[in-house]
Amino acid sequence: MPQTNASDPSGSLVERLDLPPLDQGPLDNMTFTVKDNIDIAGHRTSYGSPAWRDTHPAPVHNALCVDQLLAAGARCVGKVVADEFTYSLDGESQFFGTPRNAKAPRRIPGGSSSGSAASVANGLADVSIGTDSGGSVRVPASLCGLWGMRPSLHRISEAGVLPFMPGVSTVGVLAASFADLDRAARVLLRSGSKPVTPLSRILLLSDAMEIADLAVQEQVRQSLDDIARRTGIAVEPIRFAQLIGEDIPLSTCNVGALRDLQTAEFQSTLGNWIETVQPELGVTFSMAYENVRRFDRLSALKSVTRCERLFERINAALPAGTAICFPTTPVIAPLKGALNTLDAVMDFYNRTMTITAFSGVARLPEISAPFLSVESCPVGLSFAAGHYQDEFLLSALKSILAAATS
Structure with missing residues (x-):
């Protein structure tokens, strides 16, 4: 039977905590939760697996990313559910249950940062820190209607984050508002005050659009038409082969x-x-x-070499001032229990990871914005930028939002 917390209707908590800030700072009065593959001193880390939890001692120190938030004035209010060994994108755990998707309660929250998304979407915390390798921050952000950021690979310290896929996995942030995402991300990124290049070009990854359901495609077009009208920046469709100068499909990523x-x-x-x-x-x-x-x-050895080539070519096509966008996920959240056949699983995972692997292989910062809705269910619209252009990407989204309210 799943291990549940009766006092938590969101189903996201593994353990309720109250860790006060270590100091005052830019995150004063902010609350956050921590995915249960990230260490908190004195509390066993489950990695989404009771067997792992029960055979490993409690850590002596917090993960460095946890201390960063505490030292900036934030308060930690809980450890939250992760999919088993964080090896999933659906958020349905045999051991810890399925956290509640607040925007679509009959549907899955997405994973593997399922508890991170549910804790924020259900109002338990302002932000949550999770991890992302193949989409584990971006997918639940998209399906739960949240802001979610996967930063450039290794921009945020992974000390105290349980080992998974070091060549592609990174700490990320989920938040209910862009303002909270921006505040928390800049602390974790150790951002300074260096000026960034303003947004001047928006590309649309056409291949990713074609993978998405027709209703998702329509919502993307409407949103981008509105962004283009308000910002004065025309959105330029581009195919993956054009972007990298080689005739291979996006699925190669x-x-x-x-x-x-x-x-x-x-x-x-x-x-x-x-x-x-x-x-x-x-x-x-x-x-x-x-x-x-x-x-x-x-x-895998040829694939490792191909990853490096794709990293170089994609980033060469994304100079300062350029953002590239695409639907974060090609579908709305599937109904709970719907991924019960091989065909259903393969359709969801293959289409979704064809899109999420783009930023993963290129080590790009990517932000999923809760701009879309299909059948009253949220879907994210993602914006990505060149490797280590995290601050530019945050500023670009801020400028898009400002244009939308002007």
Whole structure:
């Protein structure tokens, strides 16, 4: 049976906490939660797995990203549910239950930062810190109608974050408002006051649009038409092959690059422990892990090289002042329990990861903005920028929002 917290109707809490700020700062009066693969001193970290929690001691120190928020004036109010070993995008946990999607209660919240999204969307905290490898911050942000940022790879310290896929995984932030996302992200990014290039060009990744449901495509077009009208910046459609100067499909970012790197790294991090300890595994994770177990590591080496080539070419096409946009997810949140056949799972994961792998393989900062709605369900519109242009991306979204209210 899932382990639930009766006092938490959101289903997001693993443990309610009240850790006061370490100092005053830009995050005074802000509350935050922490995904349960990020260490909090004196509290066992589950990694979404009771077996991991019960066989590892409580950490002595907080993860550095937790201390950053506490030292900036924020208060930590809880550890929140993560999908098992954070190896999922749906947010349905056999061990900890399915956190409530506040905007669409009959639907999944998305994962693996499911508890992070639910805790913010249900009003338990202003922001939450999660992690993102293949979309684990961006997907729940999109499906729950939140702001979600995956920063440039390794811009935020991962000290005290449990090992997963170090070549692609990063700490990210979810928030109910852009203002709170901006405040928290700038603390974690250690942003200074250096001026950034203003937004001057917006590209639309056409391949990602074509993957999305027709209703999502229509909402993207309407939103971008409005943004273009208000900012005076025409949105330029561009195909992936045009962007990188090579005739290959967008799906190469996923099946020919990022996914192989993820799988090989997972074998080296979690796989070693799983094979040695033989812990109890959830049914869904067990099926996914069989693919990891059978994976030919040598086949990943070409993909690692391809990741580097794609990183270089995508970033060369995204100079300062340029943002590229696309639907964060190609669909609205599936109904709970709907991912119960291989066809349904493959459709959701393949289409979604074809889009999310773009920023992952290029190590881009990406922000999912809650700009879209289909059938009364939220969908995110993502904006990405070149590697280490995180502050530019935050400023670009701020300027888009300012134009919308002027």
